[in-house]
Amino acid sequence: MTTGAGGAPAASTPPATSTPPPALEITGLSRRFGGLFAVRDVSLSVPPGARFGVIGPNGAGKTTLFNLLSGELRPASGTVRLHGRDVTRLSPPRRAALGLGRTFQITRLFADLTVRENLTLAVHGLSRSRLQMLRPWRSYRKEQRRAEELADSFGLGGRLRHKPRELSHGELRELEVLLALAAEPTVLLLDEPAAGLSPAERVGIQNLITRLPESLTVVVIEHDMNVLREVADWLAVLHVGQLVTQGGTADVQRHPAVRELYLGSGSAAGEAGAGTLPTPPTPPTTAGGQ
Numbered sequence: 001m002t003t004g005a006g007g008a009p010a011a012s013t014p015p016a017t018s019t020p021p022p023a024l025e026i027t028g029l030s031r032r033f034g035g036l037f038a039v040r041d042v043s044l045s046v047p048p049g050a051r052f053g054v055i056g057p058n059g060a061g062k063t064t065l066f067n068l069l070s071g072e073l074r075p076a077s078g079t080v081r082l083h084g085r086d087v088t089r090l091s092p093p094r095r096a097a098l099g100l101g102r103t104f105q106i107t108r109l110f111a112d113l114t115v116r117e118n119l120t121l122a123v124h125g126l127s128r129s130r131l132q133m134l135r136p137w138r139s140y141r142k143e144q145r146r147a148e149e150l151a152d153s154f155g156l157g158g159r160l161r162h163k164p165r166e167l168s169h170g171e172l173r174e175l176e177v178l179l180a181l182a183a184e185p186t187v188l189l190l191d192e193p194a195a196g197l198s199p200a201e202r203v204g205i206q207n208l209i210t211r212l213p214e215s216l217t218v219v220v221i222e223h224d225m226n227v228l229r230e231v232a233d234w235l236a237v238l239h240v241g242q243l244v245t246q247g248g249t250a251d252v253q254r255h256p257a258v259r260e261l262y263l264g265s266g267s268a269a270g271e272a273g274a275g276t277l278p279t280p281p282t283p284p285t286t287a288g289g290q
């Protein structure tokens, strides 16, 4: 952030304002694989505390966009700002330390550790001291308490002694969100948290997302409009790497380009924003690079 604290502000410095900068702001972001753009010239601004959905057909570039935001990938061009700070060249851990948390489309958990242990390690990741292999587990009391609080407040308190393989698919996805929350992010990126879940499990993860702290900025990639309607009030639509449109969730559902993209031209389905966008078709082009 550039508030010019202490120093003489340059003549061109805009007047100080109490409006906080966007939690996330991306400008002209592009990334290619081989000859094809996975993300092309995408600009978005996500205000603090927003519930922001990202939708688009398979291969639209949604996960690539998240990878560019979290630093797993570097853009060919464009910038990423987190709370006003340019983080485009920072590593994923540096961005995480500045408040960026995420979950992945593919589960990443320690399979041989219990829910309590997985969460305790995630909480410990916050502290400056490195994990010491010889330190007794019971000495992580403070971290364990925080892990238990987290599990209790989001409905996984009864599963603390269990290992990931003993959890339902829905509970696993919930645990992944809690692991990301353990790092106390200010911006949380969720990549298809409801993918592959039964309707009942979808309601579970949806409830968890709606109970996240209001101050947390949440960006969620999701195909299921029933989930998105509950958890997002703003949607951005990607297709073959480009931003098709963005706006309020109901408006985007009604948007002609979005309906064409998901339903095909002339379809009467999804009327008046009440319908559920079906699983989108695969895009017409495929990647040629590696």
Ligand SMILES: Nc1ncnc2c1ncn2[C@@H]1O[C@H](COP(=O)(O)OP(=O)(O)OP(=O)(O)O)[C@@H](O)[C@H]1O
Binding pocket: 033, 037, 038, 056, 057, 058, 059, 060, 061, 062, 063, 064, 065, 105, 286, 287, 289, 290
């Ligand atoms: N590491 C990579 N190497 C080569 N091509 C890639 C790589 N990652 C993504 N791509 C390609 O970039 C495009 C966008 O992929 P991405 O995974 O971002 O799409 P997505 O919108 O998340 O799709 P889905 O809904 O299936 O998860 C696709 O054509 C994909 O094949």
Ligand SMILES: [Mg+2]
Binding pocket: 062, 063, 064, 105
């Ligand atoms: Mg994806």
